[in-house]
Amino acid sequence: MELRLYNTLTRSVEPFTPLEPGRVRMYTCGLTAYDYGHIGNFRTFVGVDILQRFLATQGYDVDSVMNITDVDDKMIARSSAAGRSLREYADFYAAAFTEDCQRLRIRPARHIVRATDFIPDMVAWIERLVASGHAYEREGSVYFRLASFPAYGRLSGKDLDGLQSGARVDVDDYAKEEARDFVLWKAWKEGEPFWESPWGKGRPGWHIECSVMAEKLLGAAAPQGSPQGTIDIHAGGTDLIFPHHENEIAQVEALTQAPFARYWVHMEFLLVNGEKMSKRLGNFYTVRDLMEKGYHPSAIRYLLASVPYRRQLNFTLEGLDQATSALERLRVFQDRIRRTPLPDTTDSGLNQAAAAASDAMVAALAENLNTAEALAAIFDLVRAANTALDAGHFGAGNRAPVQAVLDAFDEIFAVLAHDAPPASALSPEAVNQLLAEREAARRMRDWARADALRRQLDDAGVLVEDIKGGGGRWRWK
RNA sequence: GGCGCGGUAGCCAAGUGGUAAGGCAGAGGUCUGCAAAACCUUUAUUCGUGAGUUCGAUUCUCACCCGCGCCUCCA
Structure with a gap:
């Protein structure tokens, strides 16, 4: 059956057809590994999982990529405060993320990629942006020249002029031509991890990571005869529409002159007590x-x-x-x-x-x-x-x-299978032993003893149900 | 202010221009030694408010009220 999907780009539900029959190339913005993911994060990933599972049941080969951002300001600050290397720090939370995904039965994307494994590709992409006039270097940082990309704002419906006047100037960004320009490469600061680049030591900006990984792993695999660089689906949380996805589009389309993604799918937010669940507000559950x-x-x-x-x-x-x-x-x-x-x-x-x-x-x-x-x-x-x-x-x-x-x-x-029983749980043998004793008591019509055994099992997390005609079943609560 | 999502029973929530799915909770009943589970009955004359279009609107139009998100890092 044909899937109909809401596309943020057109703000309407559209029939979904991939560029290449039978194959869907899809990119999802994953987690920044600076803390445990909370269930608001996982709402998005469960949503993406359901989309991918549904596509699979409809016979599509889903070629999916999810990134894990493993370098960013918060991570640098937190890892150094914790006295650990950035890599160590990222590895820990990336592993926790994988574990949580397993618990939630989120099928891993075909490619789960780490930003720092693609730095040379990012540098190369930024060089091309500079060469084509879409980016410029200032004091060791490189910025995207928004004035060179008139289509900016189409996804989010933002008014460029409004952005220009409303934008706040980050202390790091005093060198930009215009306040609305966003950073592609951040110049190195004392004490920070760095990578070498034509502009000196530094690290990639957040937005370029996703663009480059999506293009390398999926865009480059566009089928014959279709626009190079175009992928089928790009997904993420709604808060990513602006500026992240808008910036991704600019970075890619400025060079490819072709649509970056054909369907943009955004997952709505999880609220707690009527407010957005976020790490910043501290109102989150992991x-x-x-x-x-x-x-x-x-x-x-x-x-x-x-x-x-x-x-x-x-x-x-x-x-x-x-x-x-x-x-x-x-x-x-x-x-x-x-x-x-x-x-x-x-x-x-x-x-x-x-x-x-x-x-x-x-x-x-x-x-x-x-x-x-x-x-x-x-x-x-x-x-x-x-x-x-x-x-x-x-x-x-x-x-x-x-x-x-x-x-x-x-x-x-993917909810019917039972979760792993708690480590402290009774062994199945012990449960069966108690059940057998209870059955014996019931046959003797010793209800007091039968009920005591049922309570004992209940306290151990085992729910007992009798079946008419004798016997019974049990399950973990 | 701009852009967007939403306001349906105690709670979660689907949906349609023709008279309100489903789940949870509650009440009563059947079954059971008692339970549990299951089943049956019951719980919105009504879909934020007002006006309009229509034979008819929760569903379309307009206005208004309320909640939330984005516009800065963010799933």
């Missing part, structure tokens, strides 16, 4: 914070995924509780259809409902990734199937079709 409070990464992912990406999501612990409960419903259902002994029959109406749910889910996702509507389709099927199970209509012939819908759902949402 995945680790929430895990310490007993929440599961899969529930975090569910919450982040359940609100369509173009809508601001106000994060609350109550919302996370709700997500936990909703997800539990899906898991219990999956357990139920896997484990319940079924009669050798088929409820054909139910299989039709499964097919309808599957179609509705795909259609919802195809319409600009409407995850809320996709979930509704799944819950409709869950209720229909539970009703059939209760009534004894759910037969062996229904198991595979219904499970297939859940599998298709989880291929995108």
